[in-house]
Amino acid sequence: MVNSLELQGETFPQLLLQRLEHDAARSAMREKAYGIWQTWTLGQLCEESFALAAGLADLGFARNDTLVIIGDNRPRLYGSMIAAQALGGVPVPAYQDSVAEEIQYVVDHAEARFIIAENQEQVDKALEIREQCPRVERVIYCDPKGLRKYDPRVVMDIETVMARGRELLKADPDKINAEIQKGKSSDTSIILYTSGTTGRPKGVVLSHENLLVTARNTNEFDGITADEEVLAYLPMAWVGDNVFSFAMGLVAGFCVNCPESTNTVAQDLREIGPTFYFAPPRVFESVLTSVMIRMKDAGRLKRSLFDHFMKVAKKTGVALMDGQSVPTWDRFHYWLGELLVYGPLKNTLGLSRVRVAYTAGEAIGPEIFEFYRSLGINLKQLYGQTEATVFITMQPDGVVRSESVGTPPPGVEVRIEENGEVVYRSPGVFKEYFKNPEATAETKTSDNWVHTGDAGYFDDEGHLRIIDRAKDVGKLNDSSMFAPKFLENKLKFFPEIKEVVTFGDQRDFVTAFINIDLDAVGNWAERNNVAYASYQELAAHPEVYALVQECIEQVNQSLAQDSHLSSSQIRRFLILHKELDPDDGELTRTRKVRRRIINERYGDLIEALFDGRKNCFISTEVMFEDGRQGQIEADLEIRDAAVSEEHSRAAA
Amino acid sequence: MTNEQTSEILLEVDAISLSFGGVHALVDVSFDIRKGEVRSIIGPNGAGKSSMLNVINGFYHPQQGTITYQGQARKQMRPHDAAAGGIARTFQNIALFKGMSTLDNIMTGRNTHMSKSLFWQALHIGPARREEIEHREFVEHVIDFLEIQSIRKTPVGRLPYGLQKRVELGRALAAEPTLLLLDEPMAGMNLEEKEDMSRFILETNDEFGTTIALIEHDMGVVMDISDRVVVLDYGRKIAEGTPEEVRTNQDVIDAYLGVSHD
């Protein structure tokens, strides 16, 4: 194994060629198929990728061409990224759950002539958009199931392309190597389309240098080695997967594991036992919720054992991990807990081998964060974005807080602007937005500082705290600050609440829309004999309203503690009759609220929240799973929530 | 779907009559199933469709008539012989082994292909073990085909209805059947599940050349996927032919619209 820092390759394919000399027999990727983990050595991965590259070249794929890749995490798809890069082309992964229309935008904007699609589902989408994207010449698939009768002039098996490539390589073995040597570090490595909260997606162009330098720095920061096990289960179109699975994996030389299917991730996680793990807060949250639900249904002995040792963990776990001194007795008590509770629990969750785990994207609930850390899982937060090749700040081991997101890692500079906006400069700063110089100019200054659009500040410890989107931070009529996302996240920490939208900018007070969590509230309903037939019925139930009101009033109490936030207490709320849904355009694919659309669709409800009405009728158009349109109607109740006095008596 | 109307006859039922203590379930029913086709049996409730399938795989023994399967004529089938002869089936009300995992359920489908003696089986070594692995591999392909990897180890009793139906199809497919009998494979499913199931049925017919006889209520599905249709009413055959022929047949229209049996 070569030390990753000695590798001098300027592009990923160059890096691979170097690594091949020593590491050809090392496991590079695994995928579970037919119930068994199948391994690709680095040698096999390269052989397949280069064969594919040769085959693609034969089909006319040339330098600077884009290759759109749609599918779940598969070694073959990662291989096709390498293939495109080897030819000096640019892989453009698209979100695999996008509808055809969204893919059309990416294919069209990226001017792609070639699409690699995982299976029939993705091929169908690719063919559906062919009329609007006449540039597309070939759709290449990996899984032939159901595809036998498709037009072979357009739709091809990846095996066929690779076989053709192998033939060509036999005649000219150096063909691909020669192409690879032409690469430069400033070449575009990948274009990642971000699903912004407003407007069309933007294609973030990252160079090989961006990714290679970032991967090296991060590997060093957290001591990532070739011995890590990583599960690649987040969308390939997301920058995180590209950095954690692809870039860091190829640089450090660790093995990347692909789950069998999206439904088997939990099982695969257990089988692999990753040592380096990333998940967005909602994953940690839903795992915790399911643990809690299971414990509520467990036997009395088991439950009391769990409760007892979770208290122990809360007391000692984090201190132990941060290397503080802990009395021997507590140490022993914790050890006992590890034996009886934490160990088995981590094992079932597939987290028993985790050395470093990260979460990012949104704020994580302090309770949730503490839960994992107290179990001895080194869960940390980072703050980043696609434009930065992920990393803006990270939490170093030993100084991990739930409310802040750490300090800038080596090589990154961070500043706070006048208006509170966070800006940064780093080796990971993106080249440009693809074919969008105006947006590039808006975001990136000439001396390479990038505007994040987030509002935040450095706290007394020197750690960055993010409050909200800079443009979303508004003012109440009494001119105090109104940070909607901050409030929403506070509410979302309750397992019963899934989604929240708050209103208050240029208003007298703050109000909220609530989406209940069907799993958690459904479970609660079952235990409390509350009958319901649908989400809508459950959401309108008076007892559910009472449940939510309790959550809101708890938040109000904590807001009252802080003089800046006291006027942001939520005075009125309603529970929406339907779940906010990306298919209806109310959320982005990454489940962020689209405020503009909410304001349009539910304007009347918002007015009702402020004008004192006790209820309000609403009729909404929705898209069903099968693509049909329909109407949902409801008469929603609006409730008042109790507001606490500033520095309240609630302490009792 | 094959359009070869001239292909070999796989199964022929001739003048079958079946009654239970005076109630006539089937009266003088004759039709055939050709190799490689998708044959639908339709009819109003209580028309005798399920009885027909039960006769074919030997659950019911008709009082009259003959069943000719793969050239061999007999008065009645026995379930064991039907299975050994390559007839696999699913049930209207799902008959899975509830206590067993998805994997084990589908493994039971391999039953007729397992040959090693009880002795080796009991020792669980040598040839039996090798055989077990081969069958497991086959079953894994079925699991992959039906996209049910995530429930491999789940006891089927805990699965939702639509998935149970899929597992049941998997168990039937594991037998590598020559003739696959499906009793209302899409009953109680939502639109998406129905589409998936239609896809699996067509692909089975397409990729493995399996002959399929199915009972289905959803006319849209029947018209979409069948090569030929036979219509039963009150235990009698009232029509047969291509979906188009059957759709325009006046007797069939009457049976569905005019006469209610419920």
Added chain:
Amino acid sequence: MAFDIFLLEVIISGLMTGVMYALVALGFVLIFKASGIFNFAQGVMALFAALALYDFLAEDGWFFAVFGFTLPVWLAIPATGLIMVVLAWVIERTVLRFMVKQNEIILFMATIGLAFVLEGLGDILFGSDVKPLDIGIPQGASDWLLDNFNLYIEQLEIFAAGTAAVLVVVLAIFFQRTRIGRALRAVADDHQAALSVGVSLDRIWVIVWSVSGIVALVAGIMWGSKSGVQFSLSLIALKALPVLILGGFTSVPGAIVGGLIIGVGEKLAEVYIGPMVGGAIENWFAYMLALVFLLFRPQGLFGERIIERV
């Protein structure tokens, strides 16, 4: 110290009796698991097996009368096993075959009838006197334990425990790992579905009854060696009932653990509670324990897992 040894002896002797109970209960579990039938005749099958074995070995039996010689033990045991297989086949042919679609209670009644027939048959064929069964299992206390630990334990009981353990392991593998085992579980779950995948019900039932017949043979040998082959042997079937209630009707390990608990429980009760209420607790203690279980954990210790994992 002396007290501790005594307690230990009581517990161990209870455990050994428990193993005997467990052996009988095991036969019940097998048939119940595969066919949902509560085989009332299980105890009588053990008796019948012991009688048949005795007949092959003794000079006052039919076999000697007909052929003029007795079989050696190593041949007599498989021969008896063969008889139990034949018996299973006969039962399937003459009884079960005609009851396939009947209610479970009818099948249960049929096994009661079967019990009487077998018992009568045994009486007619072999007579009702107590017969000593000696197949060469060492008798008397284990000297080694007596010398080294001052413990008095019958070698026969140690032997029985070892046999039971082996039997359980073999059965567990048989059920979990083999095709036949899977077919058995399939039949237990759903008759129709099992038929549709080509499992032949007749054959499965013969196999199940054969296996439980052989388990009955083992139980018969142990009980017969301990207290002679006598008709009261069939009554241990009744003791197996509380064992099953404790352990769960469908669980092989449950039958074992249940047997051990009942064995130890009734011995301890006899020794420590018996004197307070005038003794003879041993005979009904097991039923009381079963009653308590029925109230608080009707599915038995191993009957059904309540906590289910994802």
